[in-house]
Amino acid sequence: MKTNIDKGRIVKALAGFYYIDDGHEVHQCRARGKFRKQDIKPVVGDFVEFQKGNHDDGYLLKILERKNVLRRPPIANIDQALLVFSRKEPDFSTILLDKFLLLIEHYHIRPIIVISKMDIEGVFLSPSVYSFFVYSFSFSRY
DSSP states (O other), X not given: OOOOEEEXXXXXXXXXXXXXXXXXXXXXXXXXXXXXXXXXXXXXTOEEEEEOOGGGEEEEEEEOOOSOEETTTTEXXXXXXXXXXXXXXXXXXXXXXXXXXXXHHHXXXXXXXXXXXXXXXXXXXXXXXHHTTXXXXXXXOO
16 A cells, blocks of 8 residues: 555545545545544545545545534535526525525635526616625626
């Protein structure tokens, strides 16, 4: 078994296996027992140190410092989030958008707001309400 330690990012977690992308290939690994004993849960997005094993089976050794982490869904190190809202059917909700913006701003995630169904006749919707906060907007006809 190789003893060199590599770095990568967890791209998938399934049934106790963690799939780690090192930039060249994806390796299947299991977490060491110390994570379970210390109640540390690796999540998708974590940057980690791991040891490659035989036949692409390795061990996750260390979780590197996280930029941010969400509990639901369990993901870490998020740079940006797409907030997709409908203009009509269902009606656009500024309250719901405000809740999501508050949550992702708290975790220092860059929001991108997407408003769909702009082709449906109805209420005029202006991004000017949120332009003060310098958010990115995208409008879609679908």
